[in-house]
Amino acid sequence: MKISLCIALLASTATLLNAAPTDKSQSFPLAANPNFKPNPKNAIAKARAKYYKYLADVSADGGGSVPLTDVSGDLEYYGIVSVGTPPQKLKLDFDTGSSDLWFASTLCSGCSGTQTKFNPTKSTTYKKEGKSWSIGYGDGSNARGTTGIDTVTIGGLAIKNQRIELAQTESAQFQQGATDGLLGLGFNTISTVAGTKTPMDNLISQGLISNPVFGVWLGKASQGGGGEYLFGGINTSKVSGAFTKVPADNSQGWYSINVDGGSAGQGASIDQFSGIVDTGTTLLLFTDSVAKQVADSYGATDNGDGTYTISCDASSLSDLTLSIGGTNFVIPAADLIYYRQGSQCIAGFGSAGMSFAILGDVFLKNVYTVFAPTVPEVRFAKLA
Ligand SMILES: *[C@@H]1O[C@H](CO)[C@@H](O)[C@H](O)[C@H]1NC(C)=O
Secondary structure, eight states, rough: HHHHHHHHHHHHHHHHHHHOOOOOOOOOOOOOTTTTTOHHHOOOOHHHHTTGGSSOOOOOOOEEEEEEEEEETTTEEEEEETTTTTTEEEEEETTTTOOOOEBTTOOOOOTTTTTOBGGGGOTOOOOEEEEEEEOOOSSSSSEEEEEEEEEETTTTTEEEEEEEEEEEOHHHHSSSOOOOOEOOSOOOGGGGGGGOHHHHHHHHHHHSSOOOOOEEEEOOOGGGEEEEETTTSSOOGGGEEEOOOEEOOTTTSSSSEEEEOOOEEEEEEEEEEEEEEHHHHHHHSEEEHHHHHHHHTTHHHOOHHHSSSSSSSSSSSEEEEEEEETTTEEEGGGGEEEETTTTTESSSSEOOOOEEEEOOHHHHHHEEEEEETHHHEEEEEEOO
């Protein structure tokens, strides 16, 4: 679902041209320790470690944490993933809106010189498989190639026998992009190679994480950027208050949730809609009718291509609020201005022109999100 990638790339072209698991039990003989001093903090930590299964959202093995790089002012976010033995490090766009794990490879003649290309002949654990794959995204970008099997290490967690998709051709958007490929975190039903287990499926089935979730924090360039995926856990130090749980409909392979409405501008209410929680889409894309409600309330004008032009003065705008599972989540006015082009500004929201919305990064960078594929559900909390 790279729909807004295209919008954002178009918008930015002008400037670009100008410019160790610890839960293994061990037994020790019991003996009195003469140096024992009571330590309540340790005692609590020990109790938590012992009963971690009953503490919601705590993974005793600590999970696998991947820091993210925020590209071009929150356009996209990538993490480093190691493939093969010895590890070849690739920059992958982590994307909950798709389910393929693919990247540039030495089998690709058109992949760009700036990309790191995975070289299967340099990996001792690589197994050739040879199924062909082809993927297209909403913005017209695409890639295709052939499959193999190898070890894929994400946040220190080594997945064995992961199917990987080696690009033999990729479209210009990827050749000019900052990443070497994508890591799809949607459900395996939409993997373009039938029968593929996604990296998240394998993290769970290979017992690499004890809590079958991943927590996502996306930074803002205006606040130093960055971001983090935590596989098998939730980084509670980034969270403030309780999580709101919402059921996800995965019948289309995505995390689709209901948004009960909200308020925009000077209190105008917006209708309820369903939307995909998609870390791989830059903007917050509504259905046409909701986009019109939101745009009207901000005096924004429709550019006819899904984007809107909005005031460049954040102090003249009010926050946008979405109501999800009984909680109001706020997108500050400053985030409603995505991009400034001369005296004009492109809004952080747009229209997907579809019957459902896409809750992309403009929304997600204002919350901590937990994806729980086995339920399936999504949980949101306010940021600390
Ligand atoms: C959780 O977030 C804190 C604070 O931002 C950071 O220092 C820490 O490294 C993160 N922990 C994990 C496991 O990623």
